Amino acid sequence: MKRVRVVVLGAGVVGFSTAVCVAEALPLCSVTVLAERFSPDTTSDGAAGIAFAAEFPDIPLERQRRWFKDSFDHLLAIAQSQHSPDAGIMLSSGWQIFKEVPAKKKPFWSDFVIGFRTMTDGELKRFPDHRFGQAFTTVKCECSSYLPWLEERFRKAGGRVEQRKVNSLQELSNSFDVIVNCSGLGSKVLVGDTSVYPVRGQVLKVEAPWLTHFIRDGDGKTYIYPGMHSVTVGGTRQEGDWRLHVDQGDTESILERCSRLEPSLKKAKVLSQWVGLRPSRRNPRVERETVELQGRTLPVVHNYGHGGWGVTIAWGTALDALGLVRQCLKEMPHQAKL
Structure with missing residues (x-):
């Protein structure tokens, strides 16, 4: 039986999550990840990577809940396993x-994280400028480790990796049967999506081993996230x-904003600084379409536009994309059916 050739465009957290889901679930497909940049040079590499979500305006809440729960459960299982470090x-x-x-005092994802509750007045005393707070335990994912780990898992499932720039889907028409587009901000040019835009994020890594709890201002602009080897502040x-x-x-x-929330940061040594462009869109695009490429009709599954929530919902949207790839295979001529 002829193997169905699937290409996943993009090697960030969404691309590799999708590639792993497809390669592990559909062993009769040959899956290739194609990207210009791999870890440590992707946008995902600098992400703070802490799991909680914003609400997207036009996607049914049930679907968003599923994206979050599937991703959280996946990351939690790894955090509680020997693979964690x-x-x-x-x-x-x-x-x-x-x-x-x-x-909304209880966001839609509050049922899935651990021990979600409203902060007490006593806890809020240390943040005199703030009137309300939520306390909970979630997962933090450091993509500089997670992406190489996912890549290894993908290769074990028989996946192939190729580093090159793709300027147009036309270049892929003869080599692949299904295209999965996880190119993030690249989709602006690659598929002409004018609704994708960058949201610039700058973060610092600091040495502050005494900090063990995250603090995030609800406006999303000021945050302190302790990690395995350093603390991310932004x-x-x-x-x-x-x-x-x-x-x-x-x-x-x-540094000034974060030190206001956590005065001890004034003693922290800055280890590195980083800038990344979040691939933002009013709503993530997780859907399929059919395109004509050089006289050939090819299915394209899109999975991009997660903004600053890539790590948070990547596995959930990857499972959705896997479902769309399965649909594409079912509709293919008989000799390609799995």
Whole structure:
């Protein structure tokens, strides 16, 4: 039987999650990950990688709940296994705090994280500018470890990896039978999606081993996330900003804001600074379409536009994308059926 050739475009957390799901579930497919950049040079590599979510306006809440739960359960299982240090996934407890009481005191994902509750007045005393808070335990995923771990898992499932720039889907028409597009911000050019835009994020890694709890301001701009080897502090959310160089003004602002929440950070040594562009969209695009490429009709499954929530929902959207690939296979001519 002829193997169905599947290509996954993109080697970030969404691309490799999708590639692993397809390669492990559909062993009769030959799966190739094709990307210009791999870890440690992807946007995912610098992500703070802590799992909780924003609500997307036009996607049914049930689907968003499934994306979150599937991803959280997947990451939690790794965090509680012997793979935890290699995969860079750990449990993380802490607080999300708000200057004003939010309209929804219990977000849709609160049932899936561990021990979610409203903070007490006593706990809030240390944050005098904030009026409301949530305490919970979630998972933190360090993609600089997780991506190589996923890549190894993908190769074990028979997957192939190729590093090159793809300028157009036309280039792939003769080599593959199904295209899975996880190219993030690259989809702006690759599939002409004008609704994708960058949200610039700058973060610092600091040495502060005494910090064990995360603190996140509800506006998403100021956060402190202790990790396995350092603490990530941030950040910025600059929409439509394509600058990839470190901005000294942003660095000073980040340190000043984070030190206000956690005064001991004034004693922390800055280890590194990083900038990444979140591939944002009003809603992530997880759907399929059929395209004509050089006289050949090919199915394309899209899975991109996660913004700053890539790590949080990557596995959930990857399972959805796997379902779409299965549909594509069912509709193929008989000789390609699995």
